[in-house]
Every structure is written in structure tokens, then in C-alpha cells.
Amino acid sequence: MKAIFAFGLLVLIAFLGSQFLFKRKKLFLPLSYFFLSGLIYIFLGLSLGKNGLNVLSAGVLEGLNPLISLGLGWIGFIFGFQLEYRYLRRFPQKYVELSLLQSLFVICLVVAASGWLMRYIFPSEPSSLLYGMAVVLGLLLSLNSPSLLKFASSEIPQKGNYYHLARFLVSVSGFWGIGGLALVASFWHFPFLKSSIFSKGLVLLLCSTIFPVFVAYVFHFLTIKKTSEHDLLVYLLGLVFFASGTAAYFNLPPLYICMVLGITFSNLTRIQEKLYPLILSTEKPFYIIFLILIGALWEFNLDYKIALLVVILLILRIVGYSFPLRPLGKILRFSFPLPALFGLCFLSSGGIAVAFIVSLKLIYPFPLIDVFVSVALIATILSELLSPWALKNSIIKLDTEK
Amino acid sequence: MNIIVLAVVFFIMLFLKSSSLAPFSNSSFSPTISLGFILIFAFLVGKTINRFKLPQITGFILAGFFCGPYILKFLSIGDVENLQLLDGLALSLIALTAGGEMRIAELRKNMKTIFSILIFQTVIIIAGFVIFGLLGRSFFPFFAEKNLAQGFALSILLGTLATATSPSTTIAVITETNAKGKYTDLILSTAVIKDFFVIAIFALSLSLSKFLALSGKAIEADVMAMVLREVGGSVLLGSLVGLGIVLYLKFINRETAVFILGVAFFTYQISHGLGLHPLMICLVAGFFVENFSSRGDSLIQAIEKISVPIYVVFFAISGASLNLEGLHRSWVLALIFVVWRGILKFSGTYVGAKIAKEEPGVQKHSWAGFISQAGVALGMAVIVERAFPEWGGEFKALVLAIIAINQIIGPVLLQRLLFKVDEAGKKQLES
Numbered sequence: 001m002k003a004i005f006a007f008g009l010l011v012l013i014a015f016l017g018s019q020f021l022f023k024r025k026k027l028f029l030p031l032s033y034f035f036l037s038g039l040i041y042i043f044l045g046l047s048l049g050k051n052g053l054n055v056l057s058a059g060v061l062e063g064l065n066p067l068i069s070l071g072l073g074w075i076g077f078i079f080g081f082q083l084e085y086r087y088l089r090r091f092p093q094k095y096v097e098l099s100l101l102q103s104l105f106v107i108c109l110v111v112a113a114s115g116w117l118m119r120y121i122f123p124s125e126p127s128s129l130l131y132g133m134a135v136v137l138g139l140l141l142s143l144n145s146p147s148l149l150k151f152a153s154s155e156i157p158q159k160g161n162y163y164h165l166a167r168f169l170v171s172v173s174g175f176w177g178i179g180g181l182a183l184v185a186s187f188w189h190f191p192f193l194k195s196s197i198f199s200k201g202l203v204l205l206l207c208s209t210i211f212p213v214f215v216a217y218v219f220h221f222l223t224i225k226k227t228s229e230h231d232l233l234v235y236l237l238g239l240v241f242f243a244s245g246t247a248a249y250f251n252l253p254p255l256y257i258c259m260v261l262g263i264t265f266s267n268l269t270r271i272q273e274k275l276y277p278l279i280l281s282t283e284k285p286f287y288i289i290f291l292i293l294i295g296a297l298w299e300f301n302l303d304y305k306i307a308l309l310v311v312i313l314l315i316l317r318i319v320g321y322s323f324p325l326r327p328l329g330k331i332l333r334f335s336f337p338l339p340a341l342f343g344l345c346f347l348s349s350g351g352i353a354v355a356f357i358v359s360l361k362l363i364y365p366f367p368l369i370d371v372f373v374s375v376a377l378i379a380t381i382l383s384e385l386l387s388p389w390a391l392k393n394s395i396i397k398l399d400t401e402k
Numbered sequence: 403m404n405i406i407v408l409a410v411v412f413f414i415m416l417f418l419k420s421s422s423l424a425p426f427s428n429s430s431f432s433p434t435i436s437l438g439f440i441l442i443f444a445f446l447v448g449k450t451i452n453r454f455k456l457p458q459i460t461g462f463i464l465a466g467f468f469c470g471p472y473i474l475k476f477l478s479i480g481d482v483e484n485l486q487l488l489d490g491l492a493l494s495l496i497a498l499t500a501g502g503e504m505r506i507a508e509l510r511k512n513m514k515t516i517f518s519i520l521i522f523q524t525v526i527i528i529a530g531f532v533i534f535g536l537l538g539r540s541f542f543p544f545f546a547e548k549n550l551a552q553g554f555a556l557s558i559l560l561g562t563l564a565t566a567t568s569p570s571t572t573i574a575v576i577t578e579t580n581a582k583g584k585y586t587d588l589i590l591s592t593a594v595i596k597d598f599f600v601i602a603i604f605a606l607s608l609s610l611s612k613f614l615a616l617s618g619k620a621i622e623a624d625v626m627a628m629v630l631r632e633v634g635g636s637v638l639l640g641s642l643v644g645l646g647i648v649l650y651l652k653f654i655n656r657e658t659a660v661f662i663l664g665v666a667f668f669t670y671q672i673s674h675g676l677g678l679h680p681l682m683i684c685l686v687a688g689f690f691v692e693n694f695s696s697r698g699d700s701l702i703q704a705i706e707k708i709s710v711p712i713y714v715v716f717f718a719i720s721g722a723s724l725n726l727e728g729l730h731r732s733w734v735l736a737l738i739f740v741v742w743r744g745i746l747k748f749s750g751t752y753v754g755a756k757i758a759k760e761e762p763g764v765q766k767h768s769w770a771g772f773i774s775q776a777g778v779a780l781g782m783a784v785i786v787e788r789a790f791p792e793w794g795g796e797f798k799a800l801v802l803a804i805i806a807i808n809q810i811i812g813p814v815l816l817q818r819l820l821f822k823v824d825e826a827g828k829k830q831l832e833s
Contacts, residue, residue, distance in 0.1 A: 008667045008668060011660070011663070011664060011667070012664055012668075066433050066434040066437065066484075069434050070434060218407055218410060218411070221403055221406075221407060222403070222404075222407055224403075229707075230706070230707075230710040231445075231710075233708075233710065233711060234441060234445050234710055234711045235442065235445075237438075237711050238439075238441035238442035238445065238711070239438065239442060242435060242438025242439055242441075242442065244438075245432075245433075245434030245436075245437070245438050246418060249418070249434070281657075
């Protein structure tokens with residue numbers, strides 16, 4: 001099958017799928033979130049990929065590389081565009097501090113525990129590679145998705161402090177995870193994995209930060225004057241394509257570069273209201289395309305090593321988000337207590353985690369990556385399935401009790 | 403501001419493509435950068451050139467031409483081939499728009515003129531090129547190296563290709579200038595109908611040329627039957643697609659832009675699989691929606707929402723694929739043919755319009771709307787190259803050079819005409 005036909009097929013599925021995604025109620029029914037959140041598309045991708053019908057064969061997927069990098073860039077841009085300072089500053093500074101410390105704790109915990117464990121699971125692999133991957137898994141676990149909370153908001157009877165704090169934390173946590181990915185990708189740059197030099201990494205990191213800021217200024221200057229919707233679409237598509245293509249061309253994460261582009265542009269421009277409908281209408285189709293693609297890229301493999309790592313990661317996720325809350329709440333002097341139970345509402349990592357895993361596959365094309373992709377995907381799917389139950393037993397309980 | 407941004411984007415691209423960065427790069431993502439670059443760069447060139455009262459699409463084509471694989475090499479031949487995947491999508495959207503702009507009442511009113519212009523343009527242009535070929539044998543080595551039968555075949559094929567006009571360019575200029583009126587309708591309808599007419603004539607000319615140039619090759623009797631089958635199948639499928647669009651717009655009418663994009667994409671793919679004419683299918687579908695339902699405006703609005711970036715890339719890539727080597731080799735002869743084709747277009751249009759008893763303005767000026775050439779002529783040149791391996795390559799190079807010149811001056815002439823007859827901007831005023 002030609003890549004262009006596969007592209008058409010993906011667009012068709014995404015179009016049909018987006019009509020139903022996040023649109024049905026009764027979220028807390030068992031397994032309902034599996035269908036509503038779109039996780040089912042991962043399995044659709046798996047069945048269309050080389051492990052299934054081979055419609056999305058390796059050759060076709062390679063032909064879809066430009067689409068993949070554009071999609072990653074688009075998701076990064078949408079995420080960054082929502083981080084507008086004038087909205088963020090309405091929240092107390094300690095919210096930001098809590099978000100950073102919580103992410104750091106999760107990352108450190110995962111690096112220490114899974115890095116140590118992987119030395120025994122993969123004894124023949126170099127420890128630098130294993131610790132590199134442990135960092136990446138830590139970053140993945142630090143990501144949260146706001147979709148579940150948004151989707152469940154109608155089923156949450158009382159929206160109190162916990163709900164609002166959780167909405168803030170899940171909305172900004174991606175910044176730390178994606179930023180961390182840029183750090184890893186720069187200092188542990190793929191073609192130079194073995195001979196990484198600090199100065200090279202620094203140059204790559206600086207380039208991947210300054211370049212999108214520069215592109216955002218270009219975008220801003222183009223749209224300072226009154227711009228029609230058609231012109232806006234051309235500029236937006238062109239610049240996101242250009243930035244994400246440049247990132248992928250240098251094996252850097254398009255997610256990060258376009259996130260910085262989005263953040264810079266949203267804080268420069270005054271046309272947010274005009275741009276929001278344009279970009280948000282594409283969010284769901286892109287998300288579905290990603291779920292299908294990651295399913296197709298997935299070298300499905302479930303041996304005891306993978307199962308063990310998945311279980312460990314799930315435990316680390318729950319512990320990492322729950323354990324530090326009480327002390328952090330005290331250190332940061334929150335006016336209300338932060339019980340460990342509150343940490344349960346951070347199990348969902350949604351679309352941003354899927355985009356993160358696709359990024360990994362893209363920037364680190366070495367054989368062992370497939371094992372980590374399997375671990376990351378299974379862990380993401382399981383924690384996603386647990387997340388509605390966890391949400392019900394954390395925020396809803398806490399806000400109601402209060 | 404546009405010029406500054408143009409320069410900035412240009413220098414970034416120059417830096418990215420510099421060889422010193424090659425060791426860091428993953429070349430499989432080169433088409434993504436190229437697509438982003440060409441989208442912004444061509445669009446800005448189009449906007450800049452528009453200030454000098456030239457059509458934006460000339461800017462898109464020129465941007466593609468200069469950034470393409472023959473001059474600045476920002477786009478490699480591989481990038482151009484990859485991005486040509488968008489051609490089908492763009493052509494389908496263009497044809498849907500064209501069909502959606504054609505109304506039965508107006509077609510009926512202009513039918514006599516359209517067919518009169520079509521017939522006289524075709525006859526005069528083919529005859530003119532045959533005469534040129536026969537007389538030019540003593541002057542041009544291109545003709546002199548061939549025997550009489552081959553020269554005759556070559557002239558007939560050149561004449562047939564010279565008849566073609568690009569409907570996509572015509573529609574793009576009309577859309578860009580928001581033109582509406584008698585000239586607009588006449589030029590648009592003639593250009594679109596001519597496309598099918600030229601394909602049929604080409605099939606006959608090719609068959610006759612094979613008979614003349616390749617001794618012993620019989621005239622293929624089923625050529626017309628094949629053309630009729632293609633046209634009949636396309637009309638039928640086009641009506642079905644049109645019906646599908648009407649039903650969707652009537653009962654669902656959600657995310658229409660994505661739906662139309664999907665329709666355009668799959669129609670193009672399926673028509674290729676069935677050996678039908680995608681342009682005609684989409685044209686009939688658009689025509690069906692406009693004339694047999696009340697949803698024509700919704701269709702055009704949905705297309706307008708998504709079409710601009712696709713058109714920019716389409717025309718920029720068509721500029722990038724203009725073969726400069728061919729132009730360099732045979733630019734003198736190509737220039738002579740362009741002028742000769744212009745004279746013949748004028749004569750054919752003048753005679754056709756006069757016989758249809760059109761007003762003097764139409765007789766004198768409407769020829770300027772038929773100069774642009776693109777996809778169909780290009781496709782026919784490729785077929786000739788394959789059919790006549792001995793001299794087909796040389797023929798194709800010459801045709802590519804002619805198309806390159808016509809595609810640059812054609813939109814300019816059409817835009818000037820629409821301003822001259824005061825039809826530019828009329829659509830916007832009415833709405």
C-alpha cells in the first residue's frame with residue numbers, strides 16, 4: 001500500500017473516530033474509558049501494522065515520517081499555545097513549584113528504581129544506555145493529561161480546591177516532561193550517543209530553544225496586521241511544518257521545538273481567540289492518528305522482563321505521585337492538606353504520553369528502543385484504564401468530604 | 403515586512419541545507435522542512451508579487467521554480483516527487499470548485515460560443531503547427547532531422563498540446579481575483595470543457611502519429627470507444643460522488659472541510675484505480691451539487707476553508723518541476739512556439755467568437771484567458787515520450803520549455819484581462 005493511501009485511510013478513521021471520541025457519558029462504567037479515551041485505536045493500529053494485516057507496513061510508515069513529525073509538532077504547538085502567562089499568573093506561585101517538585105520527584109524515583117532494576121533485567125546492555133532509558137521513562141511518567149479531568153468535569157458534583165489544583169497540575173506537567181526530553185535528546189544525541197560531548201549537547205539545546213523563539217517572532221510579525229483566516233492557516237501550517245521538520249531532521253524532538261514555538265507565540269500575539277478554534281478542531285483527529293500510528297509501530301512483545309518493568313512503573317507512578325504530596329504541601333504551605341490519596345488523580349497521561357513515545361521511537365532508532373516502547377505503551381494503557389477509578393476515589397471523595 | 407520575513411526564511415533554509423550540517427541530519431525528514439519552507443516562502447512571494455498587480459499564483463510558481471532542483475536546490479528532485487502526492491488532492495479540489503461555479507443556465511447561454519471557440523481554436527492551432535512544421539523543416543534542426551512523416555506526426559502532436567489550456571490555473575486566477583461576469587464564465591467553461599476535448603483529440607492524434615511515424619502501426623480503432631467509456635464512467639461516478647456530498651451536507655453537515663478533503667482524496671485514488679478521469683469526476687460532482695441541490699454555497703465555503711495551503715504547495719511544486727535543462731536546451735524554439743501559439747490562440751478565439759456572433763470585446767480579448775498550460779499538457783508530453791522513444795525525449799524537453807513560459811505568462815495575461823473587462827472583484831462586491 002502506498003504511503004499516500006495509508007495517509008488517506010488514517011484521515012478517514014481519524015475523521016470518523018473524532019465524531020465519537022470523548023462524546024459519550026457514563027465515564028465511570030468499567031472499561032468505558034478504554035473506548036472513550038481512544039485507547040482502542042492503539043489496538044486498531046496494531047492490527048493494521050506489520051504484526052497484523054500489514055496495511056501499515058514498515059515501508060508505509062517510513063513514507064509517513066513527515067506526517068509523524070508534523071503531528072508531533074502540532075501537538076507540541078497546541079500544548080505550548082495554551083501556556084499563556086496571563087492565565088498562568090492567576091494561579092499562586094506555589095502551584096508551579098508543586099508541579100516542578102512533583103515531576104522532579106517522579107523522575108528521580110523512576111531513574112533510581114528502574115535504572116537499578118534494568119541492570120539486572122538487561123545485563124548485557126551498557127549501563128549508560130539503561131540509565132538513559134530510565135531517564136526517558138521517568139520523563140514519560142511525569143506527564144499528565146488534562147483530558148480525563150475535562151471529560152469528567154460534568155460528573156464531578158463539587159469542584160473544590162482539589163479539583164482546581166489538579167486541573168492546574170495536569171495542564172502544566174507536560175512542560176517539565178517535554179523540556180526534559182529536549183535535554184536528553186540534546187546531551188544524548190542519537191548519532192553521537194557514544195561520543196557525546198557536553199559542548200555539542202549545549203549547542204543543540206540552545207539551538208532547539210532559540211530557533212523556535214525566532215520562528216515564533218516571524219509568525220508574530222506576519223500576523224501583526226489584520227490577517228485573514230486563510231492566511232493564518234497557511235502561516236501556521238507552514239511554520240509548524242518547518243519547525244517540526246527541522247527538529248526531526250536533526251534528531252531533536254519536534255514536540256519540544258513546537259512547544260517553545262507555541263509558548264512564545266501565544267505570549268506575543270493578540271489573536272489567540274482567532275487561532276484557538278482553528279487548532280483545537282484538529283486536536284482529536286491528530287490524537288487518533290497518533291494512537292493508530294503508535295499501534296502500528298509497536299513491536300508487540302510481552303515477556304516476563306517487560307511485564308516486570310510495567311508493574312514496577314505502575315507502582316512507581318502511584319508512589320511517585322502520592323508519597324511526596326503531604327510533605328510538599330507542608331513545605332510549600334498550602335492552605336489545605338495534600339493527602340496521599342490526592343496523588344491518585346495523576347494516573348492519566350493521555351495523548352501527550354503517546355506523542356512522547358512516538359518521539360522516542362523517532363529520535364532513538366536503535367533496536368532496544370522497541371522493548372522500551374512496549375513497556376511505555378503497556379504501562380500507559382494500564383494506568384489510563386485505572387485512571388477513572390482513581391479519579392473517583394481521589395478528587396471526588398476529597399472535595400465531597402471537605 | 404513580508405520582504406524581511408522572506409529574507410529571514412530564505413537564509414534559515416540556506417543555513418539548514420548547507421553541507422556542514424549534513425552529519426547531524428536525518429534526510430528522511432527533508433520533505434517536511436521543504437514543505438514548510440515552500441508553503442511560507444511561496445505564499446509570501448505570491449503576496450509580494452501581488453502588490454505589483456501580478457497574480458499570486460505566478461508568485462507561487464516562480465518561488466517553486468527558483469527554489470526547485472535546478473536553481474537553488476532547496477527542494478531536491480526527490481522532495482518534488484514526494485510533494486507531488488498533493489497534486490491529486492489539489493486537482494480534485496480545483497475541479498470540485500470549478501464544477502460548483504458552473505450553472506446550467508449560464509452554460510446554456512454560452513454553449514454556442516464555447517463550442518465555436520473550442521472547434522476553431524483546435525482546428526486553427528493544429529493546422530498552424532502543421533504548416534509551421536512543414537515550412538520550418540529548412541530552418542530548424544529539430545524538424546530537419548526527421549523524415550516527412552515523422553515531422554508531420556510531430557507537428558500534429560505539438561499542435562494538439564498547444565490547444566490545451568490549464569483549467570486549474572484558470573480557476574486559481576479567477577478565485578484569487580474574485581472575478582464574475584460574462585468573460586469569466588466563458589473562459590472558465592471553455593477551459594474546463596476543453597480539457598476533455600483535448601484528451602479525446604490527443605488520443606486520435608497519437609494514434610494517427612503512430613501510424614505516420616512508426617511504419618506498419620495500424621490506427622487504433624477503439625481509441626474513441628475508450629475515450630467514451632472513460633467519459634461515461636466519470637460522469638456516472640461524478641454524479642454519485644455529488645449525490646453523496648449533497649446527502650452529507652443535508653443530513654450531517656459537520657466538519658465539512660475534513661469531509662470534502664476526504665472526498666477529494668479518495669475520489670482521486672479510486673478514479674485512478676478504475677482508469678477514469680479524476681478531474682471530470684470531481685467537476686461533475688461539483689456541478690451536481692451546485693445545480694441539483696441548494697448546497698452549492700456550503701460546498702464552495704468548505705473548499706475555501708482548506709484549499710489555500712494546498713493550492714500554494716500545488717503551484718509551487720508545479721513551478722519546481724519545470725525542467726530548466728529543457729528550457730536551457732531549446733529556449734529559442736520554445737519562445738518562437740509560444741509566440742506562434744499566442745497568435746493562433748488569438749485567431750482561433752477571434753474566428754470562433756465571431757461566428758458565434760459574440761460582441762467585439764469577446765472576439766478581441768478573450769484569447770488572453772487561454773494561454774496558461776500545466777498538468778494535462780505535461781501528462782501528454784510524457785505519453786509521447788514513451789510512445790516515440792526515438793525523438794520523444796527531445797519532444798518532451800521542448801514541450802516542457804513551452805509550458806514553463808506559458809505557465810508564467812498565462813496567469814498574468816488572464817488577470818490583466820479580468821481587470822480590463824472590469825470583472826475582477828465583482829464576486830466579492832455581490833456577496
